Amino acid sequence: MNILEVKGLSVKVENKLILKDVAFSLKSRESHILFGPNGSGKTTLISTLMGLPSYEVVSGKIIFMGTDITDKSVEERARLGMVVSFQNPPEITGVKLGDLLKLCLGKNPADDFSKEEQALIDAFRLTEFLNRDINVGFSGGERKRSEILQLIFLKPKLLLLDEPDSGVDIESLKLIATELQRYLEASGSSALIITHKGDILDYIKAKYGCILLEGQFHCFTNPTRIYEDIKKLGYEECVACRVRTTEGWK
Numbered sequence: 001m002n003i004l005e006v007k008g009l010s011v012k013v014e015n016k017l018i019l020k021d022v023a024f025s026l027k028s029r030e031s032h033i034l035f036g037p038n039g040s041g042k043t044t045l046i047s048t049l050m051g052l053p054s055y056e057v058v059s060g061k062i063i064f065m066g067t068d069i070t071d072k073s074v075e076e077r078a079r080l081g082m083v084v085s086f087q088n089p090p091e092i093t094g095v096k097l098g099d100l101l102k103l104c105l106g107k108n109p110a111d112d113f114s115k116e117e118q119a120l121i122d123a124f125r126l127t128e129f130l131n132r133d134i135n136v137g138f139s140g141g142e143r144k145r146s147e148i149l150q151l152i153f154l155k156p157k158l159l160l161l162d163e164p165d166s167g168v169d170i171e172s173l174k175l176i177a178t179e180l181q182r183y184l185e186a187s188g189s190s191a192l193i194i195t196h197k198g199d200i201l202d203y204i205k206a207k208y209g210c211i212l213l214e215g216q217f218h219c220f221t222n223p224t225r226i227y228e229d230i231k232k233l234g235y236e237e238c239v240a241c242r243v244r245t246t247e248g249w250k
Helices: 042-050 074-080 097-104 115-123 140-153 170-187 223-233 235-245
Strands: 002-013 016-027 031-035 056-064 082-085 092-096 158-162 190-194 208-213 216-221
Touching: 002 042, 002 190, 016 042, 016 056, 016 190, 016 216, 031 223, 042 056, 042 082, 042 158, 042 190, 074 082, 082 140, 092 097, 097 140, 115 140, 115 170, 140 170, 158 170, 170 190, 208 223, 208 235, 216 223, 223 235
Parallel strands: 031 190, 031 208, 082 158, 158 190
Antiparallel strands: 002 016, 002 056, 208 216
């Protein structure tokens, strides 16, 4: 069953066409890794999927769990089970991390975390941050650990992740990716993960490696090999080689 279907999606940002007739599908219990050069439209794609403002859908449809969400608001998509992470999670002064995590769980500020919830907070090494303002004074790895934990506590069906490995050390990357994979397997959820690095593939069991190039979406099997080919050949030649041989086409 497809949890997400994108059909002929073209998107403008500030009157400039960024995505051109993008089409792909993502099945339940499946993860895709998305590669692409800077400025290729990766962030535009996941922002459009989430319904964020300033992204104008010129044509096409976005189907989530069988429902056309092309014209639905961010809030409606979130209620259906979609979440998004950002490259640079913002600082939020005056709001404690612990209170936000409880909000994600549907708890009141006075409520306690369950043993399982506290264990996950401990696993993300965030217990000492619970009484601190969100992301204020956090390192890059601490911000990303905090954001991914928030998303997991929301129990989403589809995670749209914009470079969760950006600005994090090796240890934090291993922790984040391992816990993400554990959540995906336990919940049966799906993920579309943007990355410029291949290290996350050591922990995330992705079925396809996709390349967004010149507004077009190309998906292939064996994401690790795709990443190695990108390093050797570059994005354009990697896609051209796969097109010529039709090897690994989704």
